[in-house]
Amino acid sequence: xxxxxxxxxxxxxISSSKVSQIALQLEEIINNLGLKKITPASSSIKTxxxxxxxxxxxxxxxxxxxxxxxxxxxxxxxxxxxxxxxxPVLGVNLGQLGFLTDIAPxxxxxSFKEVVNGKYSLDYRSFLSAELKGLKKKNxxxxxxxxxxxxxxxxxxxxxxxxxxxVYRQKADGIIISTPTGSTAYSLSGNGPIVHPNVxxxxxxxxxxxSLNTRPLLIDEDSEINIKICNQGSVNISLDSxxxxxxxxxxxxxxxxxxxxxxxIHPKEHDFYSACRNKLGWSLGIPSKKHRxxxxxxxxxHET
Numbered sequence: 025x026x027x028x029x030x031x032x033x034x035x036x037x038i039s040s041s042k043v044s045q046i047a048l049q050l051e052e053i054i055n056n057l058g059l060k061k062i063t064p065a066s067s068s069i070k071t072x073x074x075x076x077x078x079x080x081x082x083x084x085x086x087x088x089x090x091x092x093x094x095x096x097x098x099x100x101x102x103x104x105x106x107x108x109x110x111x112p113v114l115g116v117n118l119g120q121l122g123f124l125t126d127i128a129p130x131x132x133x134x135s136f137k138e139v140v141n142g143k144y145s146l147d148y149r150s151f152l153s154a155e156l157k158g159l160k161k162k163n164x165x166x167x168x169x170x171x172x173x174x175x176x177x178x179x180x181x182x183x184x185x186x187x188x189x190x191v192y193r194q195k196a197d198g199i200i201i202s203t204p205t206g207s208t209a210y211s212l213s214g215n216g217p218i219v220h221p222n223v224x225x226x227x228x229x230x231x232x233x234x235s236l237n238t239r240p241l242l243i244d245e246d247s248e249i250n251i252k253i254c255n256q257g258s259v260n261i262s263l264d265s266x267x268x269x270x271x272x273x274x275x276x277x278x279x280x281x282x283x284x285x286x287x288x289i290h291p292k293e294h295d296f297y298s299a300c301r302n303k304l305g306w307s308l309g310i311p312s313k314k315h316r317x318x319x320x321x322x323x324x325x326h327e328t
Contacts, residue, residue, distance in 0.1 A: 026142040029089040031060045033111075036093040037101040039068040042118055046093050046129055047071055050116075053136055062087050066105065069093070084109045089140070089289065095119020096209070100264050103166045107286040108151060114139060114289040121303045123208045126294055135291045145290045147221060149205045150245055151282035154263060157275055164282045165263035167206030171251060171277065172198030172231065174260040179234060181255040187247050193254065196233040201226060201249060201279055208303075210265075216240050220296060226281075249279040 034050055036043045047069045054061045063069075065077040083090070083106060092102040093116045107113045115125025116132060127135045138144065151164040173180045180198060184191040202211040207219040207227060216229040217240055224245040230238050243249075252274070253259050259271040271277065301307055 026144060026146075027088075028142045029059070029112075029140045031062060031086055031088050032140070033062040033064055033083050033087040033090045033106070034069065034093065035064050035067045035090055035098070035102050035106070036069045037067075037098045038094050039070050043069055043093050044071050046116055046118070046132065049132060050091060050093075050136065053133060057137070057140060059140065064090075064105075080105055084111060087111055089114060091116060091136075092125060093118060094125065095122055096124045099124040100166055100266070103149075103151075103286050104164065104264075104266070107166075107288075108164055108282075108284045110284070110287070112146075112287040112289050114144075121208075123299060123303060124205070124288065126290060126299065131291075138291060139289060143292050145292060145294055147288040147290055147294075149221060149286040149288060150203055150224070151284055151286065152201065152203055152226070152263075153280050153282035154261070155278040155280075156261070156269060156271075159269075162282070163263050163267050164284070165206075165266075166203065166286060167209040167264050168200050168202035168211060169277075169279055170198060170200050170210065170231075170262045170265075171253075171271070172260055172262070174258050179255075180253070180257075180259050183252040183254060184228070185250040185252070186243055188250075191241075194230055194233055194235070194238070196235075196238075197231040199251070200229040200231060202229065203227075203245075208300075217242070218300065226279075245281045247280070251277045251279070253277075 032054055034047050048071055051061055063075050063077045064083045066080055090102055090106045090111050091114050092099045099115045102113055116127045117125035151166055152169055154163045154169050179195045181195050183193045200211050204219040204221050204223055211229050214229050214231055216227055225242045226245050228241045253271050256273050261271055262268045
């Protein structure tokens with residue numbers, strides 16, 4: 025039996041009646057189970073509850089689970105605030121894709137009770153760390169870091185170094201550096217590979233490169249990436265579409281795996297490939313789980 029959760033924070037970066045409804049349902053379940061609920065002041069949830077709101081620092085010290093209500097954008101925000109500080113995160117999906125937030129509202133009561141009672145699976149995800157000139161602290165991203173011109177149909181020029189080895193000089197609209205978590209986000213839109221969360225890799229995907237032979241590149245997650253900006257004019261860097269900064273000619277960006285990790289909590293029945301089928305429309309008309317099990321057993325019998 026895994027750890028049971030006793031002190032639970034409820035968070036969302038969006039304010040809507042649907043989010044408030046789910047939050048009230050969660051609060052009722054928490055109260056009925058005799059658990060403690062903590063409300064972050066940084067949450068955008070609006071309820072009639074008179075509970076005191078607490079600082080993020082207090083949440084980090086006192087909560088042993090944060091429930092993020094919304095889509096993957098909400099979970100990214102929650103991951104930066106709380107997940108990067110070691111607090112496990114459970115996602116309730118109100119978005120469209122929701123690769124990270126996997127509890128549907130209709131399954132909330134059953135799934136949440138099982139989770140808080142120790143019936144869940146753990147999923148550890150890496151952050152990317154970005155070091156920029158002039159910034160005292162490193163910025164982190166769970167999905168991706170994007171270097172781009174900030175304009176439509178405008179090339180930038182950069183040089184790529186991996187572990188101090190020169191890789192190439194490239195003209196492109198930009199480059200997406202993503203974690204396996206980010207492989208189903210912006211990188212997916214750029215025809216990047218889908219990378220299983222257990223694969224310890226970083227994907228480098230040029231955006232509309234001015235070349236006929238450029239392909240995505242997967243490297244070890246422990247590699248250090250340096251990108252030198254070569255062109256004059258506007259160049260931008262974006263981390264999870266949240267933190268954004270300007271870059272200048274000759275400036276270096278250093279990227280590496282961050283020291284902190286995100287601990288995602290999933291219901292016991294969570295399956296990455298099932299999520300891909302459901303979210304991306306793979307194998308439409310797929311047979312039932314029982315039929316698939318029978319077919320697999322039959323296949324193995326023929327192999328032996």
